[in-house]
Amino acid sequence: SQTIHQWPATLVQPVGSPLSLECTVEGTSNPNLYWYRQAAGRGLQLLFYSVGIGQISSEVPQNLSASRPQDRQFILSSKKLLLSDSGFYLCAWSGTGYPGELFFGEGSRLTVL
Amino acid sequence: QKEVEQDPGPLSVPEGAIVSLNCTYSNSAFQYFMWYRQYSRKGPELLMYTYSSGNKEDGRFTAQVDKSSKYISLFIRDSQPSDSATYLCAMSLIQGAQKLVFGQGTRLTINP
Numbered sequence: 001s002q003t004i005h006q007w008p009a010t011l012v013q014p015v016g017s018p019l020s021l022e023c024t025v026e027g028t029s030n031p032n033l034y035w036y037r038q039a040a041g042r043g044l045q046l047l048f049y050s051v052g053i054g055q056i057s058s059e060v061p062q063n064l065s066a067s068r069p070q071d072r073q074f075i076l077s078s079k080k081l082l083l084s085d086s087g088f089y090l091c092a093w094s095g096t097g098y099p100g101e102l103f104f105g106e107g108s109r110l111t112v113l
Numbered sequence: 114q115k116e117v118e119q120d121p122g123p124l125s126v127p128e129g130a131i132v133s134l135n136c137t138y139s140n141s142a143f144q145y146f147m148w149y150r151q152y153s154r155k156g157p158e159l160l161m162y163t164y165s166s167g168n169k170e171d172g173r174f175t176a177q178v179d180k181s182s183k184y185i186s187l188f189i190r191d192s193q194p195s196d197s198a199t200y201l202c203a204m205s206l207i208q209g210a211q212k213l214v215f216g217q218g219t220r221l222t223i224n225p
Contacts (some may be wrong), residue, residue, distance in 0.1 A: 043117070043201060043215035044157070090156050100145050100205050100213050104156025 002027035006091045006105030013112050019064075019078040021108050023091030026072065031093040033074040034102065035066055038088040050074060086112045114139055119202055119216030128225050132189040136202035136216045139183065143204040143214075146178050148187045151199045151218065160200070161187060192223045 006023045013019060025031050035047045046059045048066035056066050063082050067075045074091055088109050092102040119136045126132055134148075145164055149157035161176040163169045163185075169176045175188040185204070189196055202216040 043119070043217045044203075046213070092156070098147075098159070098162045100147055100203065101159050101162065102149075102157075102213070104158065107154070107156050109154075 004105045010109045016080045021076040023074045025093045034092040036090040081112045117216045121217045123220040125222045134187040145205045147203040149201045194223045197222045
């Protein structure tokens with residue numbers, strides 16, 4: 001069966017510090033991968049998606065970047081965090097099931113102080 | 114105007130009640146409609162999926178799409194405390210999760 005792992009689960013970072021969130025998927029090959037952010041009281045905002053190694057699409061201009069160094073690994077990064085980067089970050093993958101069916105990780109809660 | 118509007122609640126009902134959750138949308142070209150359930154501090158999971166108009170039933174859950182009114186609903190019958198979660202509607206124009214547009218989510222609590 002397929003599983004998705006995302007870490008760290010929680011982190012508190014000072015403004016201006018770097019960020020690295022990692023996500024790996026097991027049990028499937030060549031998944032589409034996604035990074036979402038969920039701010040309090042708001043819906044899910046798609047940040048990046050990837051259809052293959054090294055292929056990244058950015059949905060919104062921002063302080064963040066994403067990379068896909070391996071087929072089932074997706075990394076979200078920032079060189080210098082802003083207060084506005086605080087939120088709940090979710091990694092997800094989709095395969096060949098229902099169109100629009102996403103399988104989410106447990107999420108990473110980031111607080112920037 | 115947001116593409117998808119969803120009342121964030123919170124909504125609190127007694128156990129056994131029928132719950133109605135709703136979303137409205139502005140883009141008449143949306144074709145695929147979904148409901149995701151998100152427990153506290155967890156990632157969302159797909160609950161119901163509907164293509165175009167009509168109803169779809171799965172156990173205690175019924176998803177309804179009215180494209181003429183640009184309105185979708187999720188009904189929960191015989192609600193249970195385990196149904197307490199945030200429910201997010203999502204929809205897209207075409208097949209492909211990268212084009213999903215999510216509502217804000219409605220936080221639901223079922224009181225025993």
